[in-house]
Every structure is written in structure tokens, then in C-alpha cells.
Amino acid sequence: MKFTNRVPDSWKGLQDLVAEYLIVAGYRAITPCEIDTVRGKVEVDVCVEAPYDLVKRIICECKYWNTPVPKEKVHAFRTVVHDCGAELGIIISKEGYQSGAIEAAKFSNVRLETWDTFLELVKDKWIDNKLWSVKTMTAKIMNYRDTYEYEAERLTDEEYPRYKDTCTNITDFVEQGLLVRKSDLLNGSDFIQRFPLYQQSESIEHYLDELSSKLKETLDILERLSVKPNKPNRFLSTVRSFMEETE
Structure with a gap:
């Protein structure tokens, strides 16, 4: 891709x-x-x-x-x-x-580039930063899905169904946000190709933009809930470690 x-x-x-x-x-x-x-x-x-x-x-x-x-x-x-x-x-x-x-x-100290060769210059860092943004949002969403730490029972009767639906609908995207690696994107691995969002994407940029949008929409809904996570940074080190170990 x-x-x-x-x-x-x-x-x-x-x-x-x-x-x-x-x-x-x-x-x-x-x-x-x-x-x-x-x-x-x-x-x-x-x-x-x-x-x-x-x-x-x-x-x-x-x-x-x-x-x-x-x-x-x-x-x-x-x-x-x-x-x-x-x-x-x-x-x-x-x-x-x-x-x-x-x-x-x-x-x-002057480099002569075309549009395509300029993109090659910035591609690696662009993907690294975009992936880190995706994984940061994923970690925040995981806090709300944590059945041990997140006190969903304290949500209002109006909030709880919305919370459950949101957590259910985001499962596929959270899996991608947590597990997709740069090598999956660059090589089109079997793992990433099984996701419909990737299959429907026209480019790596398009895929990461769409995944970011799905995660952001979900996070916006969850962060408006009256109950906040007890340990808001619990999963941040997890996604950081995963990213470092797999690249």
C-alpha cells in the first residue's frame, strides 16, 4: 500500500x-x-x-x-x-x-527533491508520530474498558447504555490501535489485512487518519461521561512498551 x-x-x-x-x-x-x-x-x-x-x-x-x-x-x-x-x-x-x-x-547543504522523494524523507517519522498518537488515544480508551478499575456501575441510567454500546463498537479499532505496528503498515502484513478498515483504505495515511478519527470520536464520548477512570495513565506504559518492543 x-x-x-x-x-x-x-x-x-x-x-x-x-x-x-x-x-x-x-x-x-x-x-x-x-x-x-x-x-x-x-x-x-x-x-x-x-x-x-x-x-x-x-x-x-x-x-x-x-x-x-x-x-x-x-x-x-x-x-x-x-x-x-x-x-x-x-x-x-x-x-x-x-x-x-x-x-x-x-x-x-542543499538537497534537490521531487514530491515523491520528499515524502520518502519524512515517511518514517510521520508514521512513527501518527502511530504514537493512535496508541495514546487507544490507551485512554482502554482505561474506560478496564472492568477492574473503571466503576461503570456509578454511571447514570442514561449514560450506561451509551457507555456499553460505545465500548462494544470500538473493540475492533482498539485492537488495531494497540497491536498494529509500523512494519504491518509498510509490509501489508497478514495481520493488518484482516481488518475491514485497512481493506477499504487507499493508503497508509488514509488508514491511520480513519483509525484516528474512529478512536477520537469514541474518546470524545467516553470523556464526557460523569465517571472518570481511577488510573488514567494505567495503559500508557503498556502501549509504549509494545511499540518499542515490536519495532
Whole structure:
């Protein structure tokens, strides 16, 4: 299954999607962004901060052109990257690069990417972060389904049937949220293929978005109940350990 089926349909769409994928992957991305350089202020398409990585600052330039990017644009972008103190510059081009542009980027801190190769750069971190979000919601839902700790008998007569129906209807999605691994997503394992939600999904992104939506809807219902879990963080370490042990 492909990572995503989404393709930018305009320059702004390319710019916005680049920032969106970087944000979900765990970076701080702003688009557009005005930055300071030694020559004054410059507006860049996407400015990325990565405080916990070796590369702390990344500048992205988005080229939704119908022709390959020439070397002059690479030279100009290299200057901006250097003048603002960024450790890395990335150009994302719709139609690739002229041979001179590829040569101009050699031995520099500028990477030349297409939309597809950019997605490959961020895919692993995107999936890691999205999966962790899914598993965090799953852990919270499991608190409400815990028959030993959750005091469902204290719910009102109106709440209890809604609680039971909600817990029953979410069983399949809780199983996926707890047990699905990155390797299942990347390899299309037999385990994940037995779930209807996965079978109906067009991409890994689509599947995780749909699973997140189902879990969030359920959590919203449960968190509005008058009775709260006695140990709200009980299952968080369980899902964290499972994620670490299986990847």
C-alpha cells in the first residue's frame, strides 16, 4: 500500500502539504515564513525548526513549475540558506531539475527533491508520530474498558447504555490501535489485512487518519461521561512498551 495518494495541485498546495507532513513528522514548520539573513529579511516557503535533531534549522523552497529547475535558482537558494544560518536547504520541485542544477547542489547543504522523494524523507517519522498518537488515544480508551478499575456501575441510567454500546463498537479499532505496528503498515502484513478498515483504505495515511478519527470520536464520548477512570495513565506504559518492543 502506498504511503499517500495526495498530490499537490498548485504552488500553495505544495507549500502547505510540505509543511503539514513535516509537522506531523514532529517538526515545527511555518509557511510562509519571514526570516532574518545577513542581507536583511527574506520570505521563504517553509521554515522548519528541529530542536532535538542534529540539523536544527531547515529551509524549504517549493517549485510548482512545469519545467525543471535551472542552476540559477539553486545558486540563489544556496545563498539564502547560507545567509540565514540554516544547516540544510531543501528544494521540492514538481518537474525535477536541469543537469546544471544538480551539479550546482553537489557538495553543498542543499538537497534537490521531487514530491515523491520528499515524502520518502519524512515517511518514517510521520508514521512513527501518527502511530504514537493512535496508541495514546487507544490507551485512554482502554482505561474506560478496564472492568477492574473503571466503576461503570456509578454511571447514570442514561449514560450506561451509551457507555456499553460505545465500548462494544470500538473493540475492533482498539485492537488495531494497540497491536498494529509500523512494519504491518509498510509490509501489508497478514495481520493488518484482516481488518475491514485497512481493506477499504487507499493508503497508509488514509488508514491511520480513519483509525484516528474512529478512536477520537469514541474518546470524545467516553470523556464526557460523569465517571472518570481511577488510573488514567494505567495503559500508557503498556502501549509504549509494545511499540518499542515490536519495532
